[in-house]
Amino acid sequence: MVLRQVNVFRFLFLCALALIIQWAFQYFLISDQLYFNSLSNQLTYERIQELIDQSKEWQWLGYVLVPVLYLVKFGLVAGCLGIGYFFATSQFAFKRFFGVAIQAELVFLIPILFKLLWFLFVQTDFDLTAIGQFYPLSALTLFNASELPPYYLYPLQVLNLFEVAYWFLLAYGVTQTLEMPFSKAFSLVLSSYGIGLLLWITGVVFITVTYTS
Amino acid sequence: MKTGLKYSVVIGVLLLIGYFLSRTVSAVSSTNELKAKRQTVPDFSQLAIQMPSKTVPKTRLKGRTNVIILFNPDCEHCQYEAAEISKNGDAFKKADVWMLTTEKPARVRAFTKQFGLDTLANVCVGILTPDELYKTFGPTAVPHLLIYGPDGNLRKEYKGETKLEAILKYL
Numbered sequence: 001m002v003l004r005q006v007n008v009f010r011f012l013f014l015c016a017l018a019l020i021i022q023w024a025f026q027y028f029l030i031s032d033q034l035y036f037n038s039l040s041n042q043l044t045y046e047r048i049q050e051l052i053d054q055s056k057e058w059q060w061l062g063y064v065l066v067p068v069l070y071l072v073k074f075g076l077v078a079g080c081l082g083i084g085y086f087f088a089t090s091q092f093a094f095k096r097f098f099g100v101a102i103q104a105e106l107v108f109l110i111p112i113l114f115k116l117l118w119f120l121f122v123q124t125d126f127d128l129t130a131i132g133q134f135y136p137l138s139a140l141t142l143f144n145a146s147e148l149p150p151y152y153l154y155p156l157q158v159l160n161l162f163e164v165a166y167w168f169l170l171a172y173g174v175t176q177t178l179e180m181p182f183s184k185a186f187s188l189v190l191s192s193y194g195i196g197l198l199l200w201i202t203g204v205v206f207i208t209v210t211y212t213s
Numbered sequence: 214m215k216t217g218l219k220y221s222v223v224i225g226v227l228l229l230i231g232y233f234l235s236r237t238v239s240a241v242s243s244t245n246e247l248k249a250k251r252q253t254v255p256d257f258s259q260l261a262i263q264m265p266s267k268t269v270p271k272t273r274l275k276g277r278t279n280v281i282i283l284f285n286p287d288c289e290h291c292q293y294e295a296a297e298i299s300k301n302g303d304a305f306k307k308a309d310v311w312m313l314t315t316e317k318p319a320r321v322r323a324f325t326k327q328f329g330l331d332t333l334a335n336v337c338v339g340i341l342t343p344d345e346l347y348k349t350f351g352p353t354a355v356p357h358l359l360i361y362g363p364d365g366n367l368r369k370e371y372k373g374e375t376k377l378e379a380i381l382k383y384l
Contacts, residue, residue: 044376047293087219151241195226202233209240211352 007099011074014105015067021112022066026059029119029131038127070105076200077101077193081174084192093178100173107165111136137161151208155201167193247351251370254279254361255349257311262339265318265325276363278308278384283350283357286316286324290374291356295328297377302333304377308384310336314355315343360384 032052039048078097085093114136119126123134133145133153138160145153167189174185254275284291298310312330314321318340325331325338346353358371360383369383 042371042373042375042379047374047376083222087222149241151237195230199226199230199233202230202237206233206237206240209237209244211354212244 003095003099007095007102010099010102011067011070014102014109015070017106017109018066018070018112019063021109021116022063025112025116029116034126034128038129070102074098074101074105076196077170080192080196081170081188084188085178087192088188096177097174100170100177103173104166104169107162107169111160111162133157135160150212151205154204154208158197158201244351247348251350251359252367254365254367255281260341260345260349262313262341263318264337264339265322275365278363278368279361280305280308280310280380280384281359281361282310282312283346283353283355283359284312284314285355286314286320288355292328293374294356294358295324295330298336299328299330299333301377302336304381305333305335305384308335308360312336312338313346314338314340315346316340 035048035052035055036045039051043051075098078094078101081097081100082092082094085091085097115131115134118134118136119131123130129146133140135141135157138157140153140156140159143152143156148156167186170189170193171182171186174180174188175182178185180188282291282294284294286292295312298305298312310333316324321338321340330336330338341349350357350359354372356374358369358375358380359367360369360371360380362368371379
């Protein structure tokens with residue numbers, strides 16, 4: 001009962017932070033001018049205006065989807081860790097892993113915040129593509145993203161220092177929750193979540209290659 | 214039993230990753246090959262293109278500027294392109310416009326009539342099979358515009374809705 005309450009509190013706290021950052025993104029970075037600058041080469045003024053009106057009309061959906069997508073992600077991460085743990089010990093601990101996943105997710109708010117500050121104060125001249133492709137401290141920053149085929153972008157974005165920190169945080173969470181040595185917990189994370197992530201990336205790349213025109 | 218289940222899951226996941234990887238590698242090579250083919254104007258005489266509204270010699274692709282628009286009659290952005298071409302038929306005098314789709318002839322005929330495309334001399338609306346479309350242009354979304362110069366080389370490619378000025382710039 002206590003574990004559930006703590007997880008609910010953590011989840012609400014994380015969602016609140018994510019929603020605030022998302023709102024700040026919309027408010028400070030995504031202006032009408034940005035749409036015009038990014039799309040005027042290909043679309044007429046009227047069509048861009050229609051697009052802006054539509055995006056404003058559906059903006060609420062972006063906020064509603066935040067907790068939903070988080071629930072799905074935590075479910076998948078806890079599922080991976082749970083399967084790995086079951087293979088190792090023949091015991092189930094899904095709920096505890098769910099809490100660990102919520103706790104570790106906080107690290108992924110840092111690059112989003114970093115991105116917001118980067119475009120607010122450092123790279124103040126940007127377009128929609130630049131916002132979409134930028135991921136701080138990722139392998140993608142070593143390349144010129146506009147010259148890469150689209151299927152390279154996602155794996156290179158995922159390969160970032162925050163992802164590595166996330167693995168350590170997951171392992172730390174597992175250590176705390178299941179009273180397991182850190183090295184063993186880290187092995188569990190790599191062999192379960194790591195394989196899940198690899199499967200996810202190959203799936204995304206496969207879809208990108210198949211359907212990108 | 215449990216050990217068997219564990220091994221099955223691990224092997225299943227590894228096979229799935231292997232499947233995605235092998236399909237990705239083969240898709241990348243075939244997609245690159247098909248995208249390279251887009252760099253020159255396709256030979257329409259090799260394709261079984263149906264023209265539900267009029268008959269146009271397929272050899273017309275040579276020596277002229279050609280705008281190929283891959284479309285779907287039900288796509289709002291494609292309807293926008295069709296309306297723009299219909300309203301500004303004179304602006305395309307220097308080029309031939311080929312609007313290609315994989316939809317059924319009745320639907321295409323209705324679309325052609327709706328936007329008055331059948332009244333424009335240099336606009337042809339044609340149908341080809343999804344297989345032919347893929348083999349000729351590779352993976353595409355609609356609308357997808359390809360502008361070829363009289364030398365047959367690709368001048369400009371637009372993915373998605375494109376305003377008239379952006380097309381005319383390359384004619």
